[in-house]
Structures are given as structure tokens and as C-alpha cells.
Amino acid sequence: MGKLTKENIEKKLLKYPDWEYFDDAIHAEFEFENFKDCFSAMSRIAFECEALNHHPNWSNVYNVLSISLNTHDVGGVTEKDFKLAAAIEHIVEPEE
Template identity: 75%
Template sequence: MEKLTTIEIEKHLEKLPEWNYADHAIHTEYEFKNFKDCFSAMSRIAFECEALNHHPDWANTYNVLNIKLSTHDAGGVTLKDIKLALAIEGIVEEEE
């Protein structure tokens, strides 16, 4: 999969307003009501990651989930990252 240009990434991020581009990756942060809701979203996201065979760099602290996506083999953001970000957005919207 080919790495996207900055212009291509910014165009895709128009559909992902909660995400930003920095350090060769796209990033977002979600805040949930509590740890249980955060962990529930992470579990649902994990199934989507497995289905797409693409796994985020992520961390949570209590009710906050930080996600960073890039395609390591390509050295930056690819369409694979955009596809996973869109899926994550759908999952998080369902949780809310």
C-alpha cells in the first residue's frame, strides 16, 4: 500500500474531523463516561482491527482513549489507515 501525500491525507481528514495529522500518522482522542465504556469501545475496535489486519498504536487512561494510525511498512499514512479510522468513528458513534 502506498503512502499518501499530505494533501491526500488532509482531504481524507475532512471526513474525519476528530482526527489530525502529525508525525507521519493520524491521531485522535476520545473521552468516555467511564473506564467500562472506554474498554468496551476498545474491545469493539479490536475486532475491526483484526478483520482489517491493521492494528493501531493506542493507549487508554481511565476513560480516555488515544489512537495513532500509520502503516509502518509504508512509512506513513495509507488508505488502510483512513479505512480503519472511518470504522473506528462508526464504532465510537454507536457507543455514544
């Protein structure tokens, strides 16, 4: 899996307005109603990470989850990161 160019990344990010590209990774921050809801989302995300065998750099402070995705093997962002970002978006965004 090859590293995506900055132009490809920025084009793909148009579908993910909560995400930004810097420091060779894509980053997002999600705020929840409370700690329990945030931790619940993290648990669901963890199952997706295991299924994709791709794991984020993330942190949680009370009701805020900060996530950074990149593919360490290539030193940048790949399709694998966008696949996980899509799964994360599906988990954290409310269904309409």
C-alpha cells in the same frame, strides 16, 4: 498500498474532524462516560483491527482512548489507515 501525500491526507481528514495528521500518522482522542465504556469500545475496535489485519498504536487512561494510525510498512499513512479510522468512528460515535 502506497503512502498518501500530505495533501491527500488533509483532504481525507475533512470527513474526520476528530482526527489530526502529524508525525507521519493520523491521531485521535476519544473521551467516554467511564472506564467500562472506553474499554468496551476498545474491545469492539480490536475485532475490526483483526478483521482488517491492521493494528493501531493506542493507549487508555481511565475514560480516554488515544489512537495513532499509520502503516509501518510504508512509513506513513495509507488508505488502510483511513479504512480503520472509519470503522473506529462508527464504533465510538453515537448513532443518531
